[in-house]
Amino acid sequence: MNLKFIILIAILIIFILFGAFSFKKNLTPYVEFSEAKKSLSVVQVIGELVTDQTRYDLETQKLYFTLRNKKNEKLLVSYAGPKPANFEDATNVVAIGKYENGEFVAEQVLVKCPSKYQGEKG
Amino acid sequence: MFFGNLTLVLALFSASFSAIFFLRGANSDQKALAYGKKTYYAFLFFTTIATLYLFYLFLAHRFEFSYVYSYSSSDLPFFYLLSSLWAGQEGTFLLWLFIGAILGIFLLKNSGEYKGYALFFYLLVQIFLLILLLKKSPFELLPEFPQEGRGLNPLLKDFWMVIHPPLVFIGYAALAIPFCFALASLVKNNYKDWTKYALPWGAFGCFFLGAGIFVGGYWAYKVLGWGGYWGWDPVENASLIPWLFSVAFLHGVLVERRDGSLPKTNLFLAIIAFLLIIYGTFLTRSGVLADFSVHSFTDLGINLYLVIWMVLFVSISLGLLLFRGGSIKANPVNMNLSSQSFFVLLGIIFLSVSGFLILFGTSAPLITKLFGQAAKVHNIYYIRTNLPLAIFIALILGITPLLFWKNSDWLKIRKKIYLPLGLSILFGIIAFLSGVRNWLYLVLALVCFGAFFSNLLVFIQKIKGKMMTLGGYLTHLGFGILLLGILFSSAYSSSIKVNLPKEEKKQAFGFELTYKGSNKTFDDEGNFLIIQAQKGSENFVAKPKFYYSEYSRGIMRSPHIKYGLTDDLYLAPLEIKEGEEEFEIAKGDLVEVKGYKLKFISFDMKPHQAGRNVAVGAILEFEKDGIIETVTPSLIIGDQEGKEQVETKLKDGTLVYLEKVDADSKSVLLRIVGTGEQGKEILILEVSKKPLILLVWLGTVIIMAGVLITTLRRAKEIKSHR
Numbered sequence: 093m094n095l096k097f098i099i100l101i102a103i104l105i106i107f108i109l110f111g112a113f114s115f116k117k118n119l120t121p122y123v124e125f126s127e128a129k130k131s132l133s134v135v136q137v138i139g140e141l142v143t144d145q146t147r148y149d150l151e152t153q154k155l156y157f158t159l160r161n162k163k164n165e166k167l168l169v170s171y172a173g174p175k176p177a178n179f180e181d182a183t184n185v186v187a188i189g190k191y192e193n194g195e196f197v198a199e200q201v202l203v204k205c206p207s208k209y210q211g212e213k214g
Numbered sequence: 215m216f217f218g219n220l221t222l223v224l225a226l227f228s229a230s231f232s233a234i235f236f237l238r239g240a241n242s243d244q245k246a247l248a249y250g251k252k253t254y255y256a257f258l259f260f261t262t263i264a265t266l267y268l269f270y271l272f273l274a275h276r277f278e279f280s281y282v283y284s285y286s287s288s289d290l291p292f293f294y295l296l297s298s299l300w301a302g303q304e305g306t307f308l309l310w311l312f313i314g315a316i317l318g319i320f321l322l323k324n325s326g327e328y329k330g331y332a333l334f335f336y337l338l339v340q341i342f343l344l345i346l347l348l349k350k351s352p353f354e355l356l357p358e359f360p361q362e363g364r365g366l367n368p369l370l371k372d373f374w375m376v377i378h379p380p381l382v383f384i385g386y387a388a389l390a391i392p393f394c395f396a397l398a399s400l401v402k403n404n405y406k407d408w409t410k411y412a413l414p415w416g417a418f419g420c421f422f423l424g425a426g427i428f429v430g431g432y433w434a435y436k437v438l439g440w441g442g443y444w445g446w447d448p449v450e451n452a453s454l455i456p457w458l459f460s461v462a463f464l465h466g467v468l469v470e471r472r473d474g475s476l477p478k479t480n481l482f483l484a485i486i487a488f489l490l491i492i493y494g495t496f497l498t499r500s501g502v503l504a505d506f507s508v509h510s511f512t513d514l515g516i517n518l519y520l521v522i523w524m525v526l527f528v529s530i531s532l533g534l535l536l537f538r539g540g541s542i543k544a545n546p547v548n549m550n551l552s553s554q555s556f557f558v559l560l561g562i563i564f565l566s567v568s569g570f571l572i573l574f575g576t577s578a579p580l581i582t583k584l585f586g587q588a589a590k591v592h593n594i595y596y597i598r599t600n601l602p603l604a605i606f607i608a609l610i611l612g613i614t615p616l617l618f619w620k621n622s623d624w625l626k627i628r629k630k631i632y633l634p635l636g637l638s639i640l641f642g643i644i645a646f647l648s649g650v651r652n653w654l655y656l657v658l659a660l661v662c663f664g665a666f667f668s669n670l671l672v673f674i675q676k677i678k679g680k681m682m683t684l685g686g687y688l689t690h691l692g693f694g695i696l697l698l699g700i701l702f703s704s705a706y707s708s709s710i711k712v713n714l715p716k717e718e719k720k721q722a723f724g725f726e727l728t729y730k731g732s733n734k735t736f737d738d739e740g741n742f743l744i745i746q747a748q749k750g751s752e753n754f755v756a757k758p759k760f761y762y763s764e765y766s767r768g769i770m771r772s773p774h775i776k777y778g779l780t781d782d783l784y785l786a787p788l789e790i791k792e793g794e795e796e797f798e799i800a801k802g803d804l805v806e807v808k809g810y811k812l813k814f815i816s817f818d819m820k821p822h823q824a825g826r827n828v829a830v831g832a833i834l835e836f837e838k839d840g841i842i843e844t845v846t847p848s849l850i851i852g853d854q855e856g857k858e859q860v861e862t863k864l865k866d867g868t869l870v871y872l873e874k875v876d877a878d879s880k881s882v883l884l885r886i887v888g889t890g891e892q893g894k895e896i897l898i899l900e901v902s903k904k905p906l907i908l909l910v911w912l913g914t915v916i917i918m919a920g921v922l923i924t925t926l927r928r929a930k931e932i933k934s935h936r
Contacts, residue, residue, distance in 0.1 A: 096549045104563065111571045111599050118595035119578065121587055134592055144798035144883060148789045149806055153711045153898060155789070172711075174439070174788045177768030188592075204504070 120188055125159075125167045129191045136188045137167060137196065146179075156195075159185055171198040178203050218267055218353025225260035225311075226344040228253045233337035240330025240401075247330060251322055254333070257340070261315040265308055268352055272298050277360045281305065281352040287365035297376040298366050303499060304352035306379055311343040313380070314387040317415075321391065324932050325411055331398035332391075332411075339390050342523045349516050365765050369772075371739075374433040378426055382453055385423025386491050389460055391415035393488035393531070396481045400534040405477050405542060409467045412484060414928035416464050421921045423457045428914040435907075439758075439773040439786045442704070443910065446596045448503050451576040452494030458569035459487035462562045464924075469558055472619060474545035478535070479562070481542075485531045490573065492527060496520040497576065506579050506590040552622040557614045564607050571599045605658050608697055611690045612638070612664030615672045634671055638663035655705055658697065665694035682927040689920030696913025702906040709902035711788065714745070715894040722901040723783065725749045727756075729897045734761070743787060743897065745774070758899075760787040777908075784902040793893040796873065800881040808868055808892045810836040814882065817875075818846050829860075830875050832882045836864055847872040847884075868892065 123135045139159030146157040154170045161167070169187050179185075182203035189198035232253035239246030268281070272295045277283040285301040286294075300309045318336055325332045369375070392412035399408035430450065431443035444450060463483035470476045497503055500517040548555040574581070575595050579588040616622075616630050642660040650656050669691035673684055712720050714729035721727070730744040742757040756774035763770040776783040799805055799814045806812070818831030831848035845862040849872045862870045867889035874883035887893060 096551070100563075104567070107567050107603075110602075111567075111574065114595050114598050115574060115578070115591060118592040118598075119582065119589045120592050121582075121589040136589065144796075147795065147797055147805070147807070148791055148898065150713050150791060150896065150898070151806070151809070153713070153788075174771055174786070175769065177763075177766050177770065179768060181767055202506075 124163075125161055125165045128167065128196060131191065134188065134190050134199070136186060137161075137169075138184055138186045139167060141179075141182055141185050142166065146175075148175075157185070159187065167196050168194070169196045169198050169201075171201050173201070176201055176203050218264060218271075219348065219351055221260045221264040221267060222344060222348055222351065222353075225257050225264060226341065226348065228256035228260060229337050229341050229344060232257055233334050233341065236330045236333040236337065238330075240334065242327075242330075250330070250333060254318065254322060254337075257337075258315045258319070261312055265312045268305070268308060269296070269299055271353075272296075275363070277363045278356055279352075280354045280356045283356060283360055283363045285364070285366055287363040290366060293376060294366055294371055297370060297379075300379040300383075301366060301370055302352075304347065304350050306383065307343055307347050307350075308352055309379065310383045310386055311340060311347065313384050314340050314343065314390065317384075317387050317391065321394075325395070325398075326407055327404065328395055328398040328402065328408060328411065331401045332394045335394040335397045336390060339394070342519075346516055346519055346523075349519055367765055368763050368770050369437060369766075372433060372437050374429050374436065378429045378433060381422050381426030381429055383426075385419050385421075385426055385453075385457075388415050388419030388422060389456060389488050389491060391419070392460075392463065392484040396484040397531055397534060400481065400531075400538050403538060403541065405481075409470060409480065411932060413464065413467050414925060414932055416460055416467070416484070416487075417921060417925040417928050420457065420460050420464060421918065421925050423453060423460070424921060425918055427453055427457060428918070431914075432911065436775065437772050439771045446572075446575070446593045448506070448576050449498050451572050452498050455494060455569050455573050455576070456487045456490040458565050458572070459483055459490060462565040462569070463487055465558050465562050465565075469547075469555060469562075473548055473555055475547045476559075476562075477542050477544050478539060481535060483562075483566075485535065489524075489528055489531065490569075492520075492524050496524055497580075503579055503590075506588075548620065550621050552617060552624070554614050554617045554619045554622075557610050557617065561607060561610045561614075564603050564610070568600055568603045568607075571603075572596060575599075601654065601658070604697055605654075605661055608658065608661035608665045608694060611693060612661060612668045615668050615687065615690075630671075634664060634668040637667045649706070652705070655701060658701055662694045662698045662701070666691050666698070669694070682923060682930075685920045685922075685924030685927060687920070688923065689917050692913050692916030692918075692920055694913075695909050695916060699906055699909030699911075699913050703904045703910055707902055707904045709784075709900055711898060711900050714897040714899055716896070718894075722899075723903055725783070725901075727899070727901075729899075731895075732761070733757075741770075745785065745897075745899070747776075747785075756785045758785050758787045760790060760897075779908060781903050781905040782907050784900075784904055786900045786902070788898045788900050791896045791898065793895060794885060794887040796883065796885045798876075798881050798883050800879060803881075807886055808888045810838045810864075810868075812836055815844075817880075818848070830872075831860075832872050832875075832884070834870065834884075845870055849873075849875060866890070 120134045120136045123131060123137060125137060125139070128135050128137050137159065139161045142158040142160050146155070148155050152170070154172050155175050156168065156170050159167045159169055169189075171187070184204040186202040186204065187196060187198040188200040188202075189196055191197070232250050235246045235250030235253060239250055271279050271282050272286050275282070275286070275288045281302060281304055282298075285305070286298040290298065298305075300306050318333070318340070321333060321336060392415055395408045395412040399405050427450075430453075434440070434445070435443040460483075463480060466476050466480040466483050470480050500520055502517075547559060550556055575591045578591045582589045612634065616627050616634070618627075638660055641663040642656065645659045646656060650659055669687045673687040673691060676684055676687070710722055712722050712727065714720050714727060716729055716731060719726050719728050726748045728746045730746060732743045733740060735741055741761040742759050745756040745758070747754050747756055754776060756776070758774040759770055759772040761770055762768070771787055773784055773786040776785070795807060797805070797807070799812070801814055801816060804811060804813045813835040815833040815835055818833050820829055820831075829848045829850045831846040833844065833846050836843045836845065843864055845864065847862040847870045848860045850858040850860065859871055859873075864870065869887040871885040871887075872882055873885050876882070
């Protein structure tokens with residue numbers, strides 16, 4: 093009975109450690125553009141959308157846009173998903189992804205809007 | 215404003231008095247309890263009036279009320295006006311309060327010796343909701359008097375989205391009840407009967423919260439158009455986490471009733487499930503996760519109240535649990551490996567671990583902020599950590615029905631094992647042959663088949679007997695189906711993007727697709743694209759949505775789904791590219807356009823026609839297949855006639871215009887009109903195939919049926935024991 097209890101606790105500890113390890117490994121921190129270009133893992137960047145530089149490329153079937161940060165550095169972002177609603181209205185755009193071959197390949201794009209636009213799910 | 219807020223203030227007063235009376239009457243002071251009941255009915259009355267009044271304001275289109283203005287318009291049908299009521303945060307708090315007030319009636323009748331304290335705590339919850347409502351009232355007036363409202367978000371104009379919030383809030387309101395009974399039993403230091411009253415409400419809450427989660431998932435799949443039913447978004451996780459703990463609670467009570475073990479665990483589970491509802495409300499309503507969620511949250515200025523609410527309830531409940539913990543008597547847990555009892559315990563542990571892991575993931579931005587820069591976790595975290603848990607849980611579900619409660623004799627259960635084990639292996643082989651080669655997925659499929667067959671066989675055996683005892687088996691076999699559906703539809707979905715020039719046939723998954731243009735109307739319902747799809751003799755017209763919405767000031771998209779028995783074909787429009795493009799380019803930059811690589815070499819300035827006019831040109835290099843063409847479109851800027859453009863043409867007929875010159879940033883605005891395919895309107899469509907997704911919905915329906923049976927069974931128990 094005592095042995096089983098120990099095994100049970102051991103399994104639990106393994107799970108907690110595994111969880112903590114995955115947690116640490118899969119964190120996507122906010123970084124500067126320069127750092128994003130060097131990083132090998134998935135990171136999060138934020139910037140202002142550069143106007144008139146958003147386009148959809150038919151060959152790569154991706155959306156391309158450029159972000160500018162406070163230091164006036166620019167970052168070309170590509171995104172394979174649909175352009176988020178309110179994209180043009182956004183004061184800031186958040187992109188989560190990895191820098192590859194001269195572009196920041198976003199997996200997810202979030203827009204931050206100035207308006208009092210509430211959550212879709214209420 | 216005055217009337218609406220007055221009803222809320224009166225509701226707050228009556229709820230406060232009622233709470234005080236119930237607290238005074240907690241030690242069987244019948245007179246105080248009677249007053250408590252009377253004031254409770256006053257609270258119920260004012261809450262109902264407030265809710266009806268808000269609904270009346272919607273029906274009467276009183277747009278001077280900010281809330282009515284923000285979420286409705288006069289052309290909305292009755293059904294959607296109802297959902298406007300809970301389209302915003304203020305309304306959902308009122309809905310939560312209203313449902314809570316109604317459920318409380320049953321508490322007045324069936325709460326035995328816990329009545330006073332249970333109702334006191336219950337009213338405390340309602341009081342907090344009322345304070346939030348007064349702080350952020352749905353009866354706020356606008357400074358002006360608009361003639362028309364902003365309308366309802368087109369995403370919410372869907373049957374499933376109308377019923378989703380009420381389902382979730384019935385769940386939230388109901389799960390407050392086991393929480394209050396747990397606190398009442400801790401205060402009274404009497405743990406004999408509390409689960410009898412708490413269990414049916416736990417099951418009831420589980421049913422509605424579960425239904426709300428499933429309906430939300432179906433809505434996301436059908437309307438949102440990101441192809442999935444679950445995105446691990448904080449809003450979704452906020453309802454999943456308490457649901458997992460409430461499921462764990464239901465199972466814990468079963469063990470406590472039979473073995474007398476786990477009393478502290480069950481108190482803890484009932485408490486934590488509701489505390490996590492409050493925590494989830496805080497996470498999703500306070501704006502703390504605004505940078506980390508696809509759902510935009512707004513800070514309503516109620517953060518402080520939410521924090522106070524949380525801190526107060528956490529300290530009261532966990533404090534009570536710690537204070538009483540030592541004096542609660544418990545039998546030792548059954549550690550016999552051949553007992554159902556032990557496996558149910560394992561199930562509770564795995565459910566809780568899953569709940570905590572999702573909780574940590576969702577709270578990542580808050581946790582990491584303590585150590586520096588806030589960061590969220592990637593969705594892979596949730597999948598990686600929950601996949602092994604899902605395997606263990608499915609395995610437990612498969613084994614448990616074969617065992618006896620206390621101890622199983624191998625010789626007796628041996629025969630019961632062969633059939634489900636054989637069937638699972640057979641189906642596992644079929645899955646392997648149909649292409650499931652990832653060993654982890656294969657193991658998951660195998661244990662899911664086990665969970666399904668082992669529960670199905672018992673279900674069939676017992677169906678002639680007591681129908682009411684079958685809820686568990688039904689739920690568990692449904693869970694096996696749900697997990698299989700999740701596995702196949704996500705791990706084995708395939709998707710391609712096709713460019714569909716108007717009126718041209720293109721292939722996708724054996725279908726011939728032709729984009730026919732769009733049907734445009736002023737209402738949201740009639741605004742869709744028309745795509746003809748043909749495969750042999752089978753053909754259909756797909757009507758996905760892609761249009762500019764005034765309400766959200768952006769493109770609204772929703773997919774077209776061709777439902778099928780073995781798979782769904784999911785057509786989601788990504789983008790429409792017009793035949794001409796306009797974009798800005800800076801000197802020295804390189805972009806890709808209309809199949810060309812375009813480089814802006816330099817400006818070309820020369821005086822024009824010797825007058826005061828100036829011609830500004832842009833020297834552009836177009837490269838395609840190694841051939842370079844240089845053109846110089848220009849703009850003649852005069853002080854009299856305004857502007858004049860000089861167009862240039864590439865060899866294939868593509869027209870290049872210079873639209874604007876910005877000398878400061880050394881950039882120009884170009885307009886390029888393509889020819890041939892490049893000159894046509896092109897729809898970029900994502901076509902996905904989602905195998906066996908029907909199993910996801912089938913699984914959820916069966917789970918709901920099972921939980922419903924359990925709820926009815928436990929509700930009957932309260933009455934028969936009275």
